Amino acid sequence: MPELRKDPIVGRWVIIATERGKRPSDFKPDVEDNTKDGCPFCEGNESKTPPEIFAIRNPNSQANSPGWDVRVVPNKFPALRIEGEMEKMGVGIYDRMNGIGAHEVIIETPEHDKKMEMHSIEGLAKVFEAYRVRVKDLENDQRFRYILIFKNEGVSSGATLAHPHSQLIATPVTPKRVKEELEGSQQYYEYKDRCVFCDVLKEEQRQKVRVVYENEHFLSFCPFASRFPFEVMILPKRHDPDFHAIMPNEILGFSDAMRVTLAKLAKSLNNPQYNYIIHTSPVRWKRRGYWTTIDQDYHWHVEIMPRLTKVAGFEWGTGFYINPTIPEEAAKYLQEAEV
Numbered sequence: 001m002p003e004l005r006k007d008p009i010v011g012r013w014v015i016i017a018t019e020r021g022k023r024p025s026d027f028k029p030d031v032e033d034n035t036k037d038g039c040p041f042c043e044g045n046e047s048k049t050p051p052e053i054f055a056i057r058n059p060n061s062q063a064n065s066p067g068w069d070v071r072v073v074p075n076k077f078p079a080l081r082i083e084g085e086m087e088k089m090g091v092g093i094y095d096r097m098n099g100i101g102a103h104e105v106i107i108e109t110p111e112h113d114k115k116m117e118m119h120s121i122e123g124l125a126k127v128f129e130a131y132r133v134r135v136k137d138l139e140n141d142q143r144f145r146y147i148l149i150f151k152n153e154g155v156s157s158g159a160t161l162a163h164p165h166s167q168l169i170a171t172p173v174t175p176k177r178v179k180e181e182l183e184g185s186q187q188y189y190e191y192k193d194r195c196v197f198c199d200v201l202k203e204e205q206r207q208k209v210r211v212v213y214e215n216e217h218f219l220s221f222c223p224f225a226s227r228f229p230f231e232v233m234i235l236p237k238r239h240d241p242d243f244h245a246i247m248p249n250e251i252l253g254f255s256d257a258m259r260v261t262l263a264k265l266a267k268s269l270n271n272p273q274y275n276y277i278i279h280t281s282p283v284r285w286k287r288r289g290y291w292t293t294i295d296q297d298y299h300w301h302v303e304i305m306p307r308l309t310k311v312a313g314f315e316w317g318t319g320f321y322i323n324p325t326i327p328e329e330a331a332k333y334l335q336e337a338e339v
């Protein structure tokens with residue numbers, strides 16, 4: 001059973017994934033397994049994954065057999081486990097709990113080499129529809145406080161399998177990074193009575209110098225204080241704290257914004273490895289001292305981080321990032337890239 005341990009100084013939870021049980025000799029440099037042979041995510045190899053939780057598939061096809069567009073399966077090597085109770089407890093001055101959570105894999109396509117930007121808008125919309133369905137379903141589990149969807153593209157971004165996939169992890173605590181955003185948005189709202197993300201959206205539309213792409217429902221831009229070169233944020237124009245409240249026509253707009261942005265990054269930076277995350281609001285079961293103005297002050301979004309630089313000592317020691325590319329120049333470059 002994995003375990004969650006809380007750092008008593010900064011209040012950050014860490015997952016100690018006991019069952020992976022790595023010893024020093026197990027930490028070899030990552031090698032991506034890029035071969036189609038025996039790829040568990042390719043069509044026809046459905047039996048190589050745990051049984052599917054959800055799929056968008058041809059109505060005439062059977063679960064766990066070919067005929068699907070998107071499949072969601074439990075992670076074979078989960079960081080957190082779905083079964084069991086949390087058993088929160090103190091050990092001396094420390095806090096720990098069982099590593100309860102959900103860890104799912106969203107297989108984006110039956111085709112081994114079809115990268116995200118190679119989908120049609122409608123095809124990509126199916127991937128995001130799968131995200132939406134899974135987040136909505138997991139929100140019913142009262143043990144979970146946060147559900148993060150993320151993608152690691154390429155070996156140095158953390159991917160171990162080349163077949164296009166994203167992941168979802170539901171955690172029984174609100175992660176520290178998310179809490180920082182929630183607290184920042186809440187403070188801004190208290191002071192100005194406005195959503196900080198809505199204000200950023202309007203300011204970026206007004207200044208125009210960091211815009212990468214815009215459609216009816218979404219704005220894609222390089223953040224003013226980007227941490228990484230060519231970092232991009234995608235913001236929905238309609239204020240909503242919850243990703244899973246996205247409407248059908250907005251999913252198409254979202255697919256278009258993601259596809260164009262990723263294609264521009266791929267073209268400008270020669271298929272960089274990257275991570276993206278979807279930041280949505282935490283699960284809002286009423287709890288003591290919980291967020292009260294979140295419906296007004298938080299706004300879901302995507303952060304895309306190409307892996308062009310390495311986080312090093314100064315960043316680890318300070319939380320400061322040194323970004324060698326001016327965000328306005330990155331945006332201009334991306335905006336002009338024809339895709």
Ligand SMILES: [Zn+2]
Pocket residue numbers: 036039040041042043111112163
């Ligand atoms: Zn494959």
Ligand SMILES: [Zn+2]
Pocket residue numbers: 195196197198199238239240297298299
């Ligand atoms: Zn907003």
Ligand SMILES: [Zn+2]
Pocket residue numbers: 181279301303
């Ligand atoms: Zn965020």
